[in-house]
Amino acid sequence: MAQPAAPDSVLARPAAPADTDAGGTATILVIDDEPAARDLLCRTLTEAGLYPVAAAGGEEGLALARTLHPAAIVLDVIMPRMDGWSVLRRLKRDPGLADIPVVLATMVDQRRMGLALGAADYLTKPIPREHLIAALRRHLPPSAGRRILVVEDDEPTRRSLSAALREAGFVTFEAEHGGVALERLDAVRPDAIVLDLLMPEMDGFQFAAALRERPDAETIPVIVLTAKDLSREERERLRGSVEAILQKGAGGRQALVAEVRHVLARAPGGGPHG
Known part of the structure; x- marks a missing residue:
């Protein structure tokens, strides 16, 4: 990750094509309103050889998803203005975004609801690094980030x-x-x-x-x-x-x-x- 995430910042190369960054690394969209949590998730993904792009809220995250079509999305549930449930519903209702695997990463233990709404996986914070990477690897191409x-x-x-x-x-x-x-x-x-x-x-x-x-x-x-x-x-x-x-x-x-x-x-x- 190039720098810590500021509240409304986006950590992305503007010219990055869909699914990957310019170097071929899988792009992972992180949507979380907490700067510290966002920074930790991005750092973990970078260390795993993945390419994190960060959004500080639901609306920003949806806009980035449409622009980048990331390989996967890591999504918090508890956020102001638009919570993670609303973001997940919109993602799954959009034909252009519905195929993107979404991993919910949140303090709320509502796994059944998350999976019913279309989440690919559900992780409860605090999340061990290996659990997050394993969850993403299950839904990414074998080469991604290796x-x-x-x-x-x-x-x-x-x-x-x-x-x-x-x-x-x-x-x-x-x-x-x-x-x-x-x-x-x-x-x-x-x-x-x-x-x-x-x-x-x-x-x-x-x-x-x-x-x-x-x-x-x-x-x-x-x-x-x-x-x-x-x-x-x-x-x-x-x-x-x-x-x-x-x-x-x-x-x-x-x-x-x-x-x-x-x-x-x-x-x-x-x-x-x-």
Whole structure:
């Protein structure tokens, strides 16, 4: 999030297209009249790799929903002028907005009523971070907000791979070799890693082995993307350390995106971030 939410401020890039921000990250509309609650929700969503847009009231929220058509809406119930129930009813009566999943996040424990009115989920404050993110993930595309660390020494290739993943809705981070990738693990907290093998400083073989020695990172799925024709010994060396091995050029960037989605679908909670 770029800055704390002021009472009538909107945290959004004006040119953001429907469903995602300019970088491909899922846009989540937060409608809450309390600045502190709004700020906390936005910060939580940002940390999860999602793109929060904040509205301080119902009318403002409805206007933003029509403009942005966000991937999901997090909605408070108790608000002045127009409460969350009224906002939810209007959203579900509008053919252009009715398909947007709405997660109610409120102090009021009226789950049955919320679901009857069309809410996708109902959470009672205070809401643990993992409960909010899990509720949203149930209603978002698998790629939305997932963090992918691309480890590749060739800059044009690295940028191209990152761009393809961002276009698919992933959030990407880059490292030019294994040593840099290890240093960035704590800050990035990736859900998956795309790894080249032939790199200076620390190559992909060394990185994969070092990764599995870290208790905080041993479950992060690794997808190898290499131009090298691997020998039987090299494949054996990678066994148990990587989830998939792809050849560069085979299937293009679409094949990589498909494999990343496949790996994350098999292990939806994989990685420290998920």
